Amino acid sequence: MEGISYQRFPKVKIRELKDDYAKFELRDTDASMANALRRVMISEVPTIAIDLVEIEVNSSVLNDEFIAHRLGLIPLTSERAMSMRFSRDCDACDGDGQCEFCSVEFHLRAKCISDQTLDVTSKDLYSSDHTVVPVDFTDNAGYDSTEPRGIIIVKLRRGQELRLRAIARKGIGKDHAKWSPAATVTFMYEPEIHINEDLMESLTLEEKLSFVESSPTKVFDIDPNTQQVVVVDPEAYTYDDEVLKKAEAMGKPGLVEIYAKEDSFIFTVESTGAIKASQLVLNAIEILKQKLDAVRLSEDTVEADDQFGELGAHMQGG
């Protein structure tokens, strides 16, 4: 029958969800979709970061471009980023990209007047928009007994001063890593582990113990009641084949069979704090849809281009 595609509809289940960390399962989809999601999360979800720095006074030990580089890497809360325009696309300003629609202005003034070293941190950056501020890294558990500090930009000695004005703009990770909202995004195939019980019966307790010990991560354990080897945490398996090699070394290949389920993925998303982890995933899906829209609606058919020469050469007899 025409028109019926074998399209599957994926399922999502969340395991853990914190402000900056999310772990979830994605089922019934292909690796290409999972990878596309991962790549978009790292490089194409927009955030806001400092892009232009005007330094008035700098008598610190770090030179101007050093400080400007450090300022760019400070994560700023970027909830506004999806609805903001890129500076280059903004027609409200004259193209210098400093109007209120496409940018956020920061300023920093610090002068050390005491004999103690002054730490200039991200908390000293004052924003013109209270929704875009340097991310606050205070731990709820309060490991730091002192009051919460920000990211240290530079340290000043007595008499040294730093005064600057910075413009933050929207950008994507592809342009510069400072705009990437994801600290790390990983996905792994969900493993399926089968223990061959008959072969397992033929092992002594010491052999079973050594088998359990041979795995670098704790995947198996001995059940204290039944003295059997059981799977305690299948996802701790890192697809090293240590247990399989050990089984072969013991002369019992096929003791354990481990498959990776090809359509089941476990995502771990850690955000820098610029965007919440759950919001990051949603934004990534949104951006992926926008890219697909762009492809679908482009009616370009350029004839006789230079590229076609390379295209024809690249494809053999296409």
Add this chain to the structure above:
Amino acid sequence: MEHGSFTDNSVATFSLTDEDHTIANAVRFTLNQDPRVTFCGYSIPHPSEARVNIRVETTGDPAREVLKDACQNLMLMCRHVRCTFDKAVEDFKASNAVKAMKIDSQDSSGDDSEESE
């Protein structure tokens, strides 16, 4: 940009600028799911240039339509994932809120290890 033949529009190569593996691999997968497609693949002519060539050959339908349908299907999948994710987040928060209330009602003194959501 489409490079095809004027007489036979069931085979074509589409050259997309400013794209990379992210969208190309996903579109290639969705094209493979379509039973009208006999061949589909993508290549990146040079890694320094942001250009992707997607080759589509079908059983008679215009390749351009098939590609558009594949993009549409992929968008539907994205929408579905988004809805499912939204729902999963709400369920998770609801179940966590219930757990937190249960813990609060059982414990007499405050727990230091209580994490916030």
